[in-house]
Amino acid sequence: MGAKIRIGLVGASVSGTWSSRAHMPALKASEEFELTAVCTTKPESAEAVRKTFGAKQAFHDVNKMVTSNEIDAVAVVVRVPSHFAPAKTAIEAGKHVYCEWPLGKTTEEAEILTALAKKKDIVTAVGLQARACPEIQYMKGLVEDGYLGEVLSVHCHVVRDGVLTRPSHRTWQRDITLGANSLTILNGHTLDALQYVAGAIEKISAIVDTRVSNWLDTGRNETVTVTSPDHIFIQGQLCNGAPMTSHTAVIPFAGSGYRMAIYGDKGTLVIKGDDSVQLTKLSLFGAQGNNTLNEMVVPDSLNLVSAETPGGEAFNVGQMYSDFARSINEKNQYVPSFSTAVGLHNLIDKIQSASSKRAMISVQI
Template sequence: MTTQQPIRIGLIGANIHQGWSPRAHLPALAAHPDFDLAAVCTTRQESADEARAAFNAGSAWNDYNRMLADADIEAATISLRVPSHYEPTTAALRAGKHTFTEWPLGRTTEEAIEMADLARERGVKTAVGLQARANPAIAHLRNLVADGYVGRVMTCHVRLMREGVLSRDSGRTWQRDNELGAHTLTIACGHTIDALCSVVGEFADVATVVSTQASTWHESDTGQDLPVTSPDNILVSGNLQSGGVGSVQIGSTPWAGSGYRMEIYGEEGTLVAVSVDSPQMQQVTIRGARGGSNELQDLTPAEELHLAPEIPGGTAYNVGQLYSRFAASIRGTANGDALPDFDHAVELHRFIDAIRQSSDEGQRVAVA
């Protein structure tokens, strides 16, 4: 938070009736003192006007190119379905706007590389929506490991098992297509493994299974049974660059999931984090033991790790945390260096490519 003038930002994908924006970006920006929600844009003027009124935005647009031509707008957020990220993101970069795009950055790694290269060429700041690593509890775990709480990390594991509804309306069944880039491997696994790596460091290699267990979804409003090519279960094991070993299990199950759990075991201690869902969505409880004790004790994130203001609805808070880091990056102040930018997104895209390659080839693969 700052006494400087707020950064004027425009949000592309501001429909208040569906998607991620009304749950996360719109409330986060409306509450954030570092930003002025200067503009909102949807494909229809009526829905843009609704978003403007609901979140007190400065202006409403039905054409993002016209919105981006406004010289008073300094930054842009792109919160759309993954296949639609590329065009408005490149338009924002070419317009010289600092740009925040949701994860996955692109439908493919090639798209992500092109956007990261363009951002570097234009000299603008970028952010990608990997907000799990901005969760105060995950940031606290990262600091604890870096400060030697567990000593050398020997082994770690993270698991996220979610309810995966097999009956969906036609507005959600598009995610069944693997080629569109929005599924359990890219989204749930991407967020979860990125948070793990932010704490324990990167993987050196992986051996994986990427599987589609639910081969059909029922489309509730049309009555059709549709074929599914998107993966819904991912298993990853590998060596960390630091010398330890790690494993990951991500699953979308037909019925009740068991939530999220991260475990880190070192030569001098243990850390455990649990939540009802991914730390991208929810706050996390952390516990630890060290110094010869086998009893886990509650640990509380340091107050300075809470960068965002209180935001109505728990889902928006960690997105607000990223916006705090985005503002710091734009202004060149402290906390900006910890922001996941487009170059970081490319690295994660490549990691996911390695996970898929290992599964396809049935062999261990080095992580670039």
């Protein structure tokens, strides 16, 4: 193995955030990346993160970090409304960029970043890490190899609990215009995994609804108004002709977790977990020519991360970093790119359009 890729992470923190739970542990265990620098908004917090995770440098000015000659790649792990500026600055500095999903607050932001990245000829990755999950990859391979025969239909659902309350640092997600909500995140990851495994969606009808219009801010003990949707129902058709349905929701109590089933004329595949597809440990089951679903053993060759990589949320992110490194070193694309993100942003726009028009609309351009 050659020299490690030197990466700087924007949006670092010691605890309690997505970066501290997933990205930092994944990078600390990585065999391909060196966590060279971390960046927060304050010198004190940046230094605390540097010490906690063993980074070489701490920055509180994102422009200084991403333009440093000691950085090869940048990870953008701030809140969604703040993705655009650091990602754009890093691209303009010629750095390879891994940005969390959604890529931008809007489709327009995602398109601008994608065009700029193509112009600068850098490697990009977007945090659609369900694709890096070994069980999802194995399921995709089985479908492609004909395990199911002709795909007849696809059904997917993910239902999480906890919609009634939010801690103060997360109530900003109540505003649909900020781009981080159940439609973009929970539904976005779910549909990306569905299309990755079963094929692209051709046309859809949808219901996008906000059933709980107020949250309790648990830090301030006050009620806040919500415009972000919490229920997304989709039915449509894949490009291969198979009908599909998807139900994504956040409800008050006892969510039922994640499940995707693909039915073919030779068999059935079912994958499921206790939480969102990108976050949870998944189990894959198959039946071929009979009615008994048996759990399937996923090949060890699909595990790319080091043995030191923690399980849970950090695992799939670690898988993504391994493929991101491979993409950089081999100058090929092994991770979902910014172009992938633009496609998903456009699909979500079409879902909103189908819901408002109460009509079946074409997704493919």
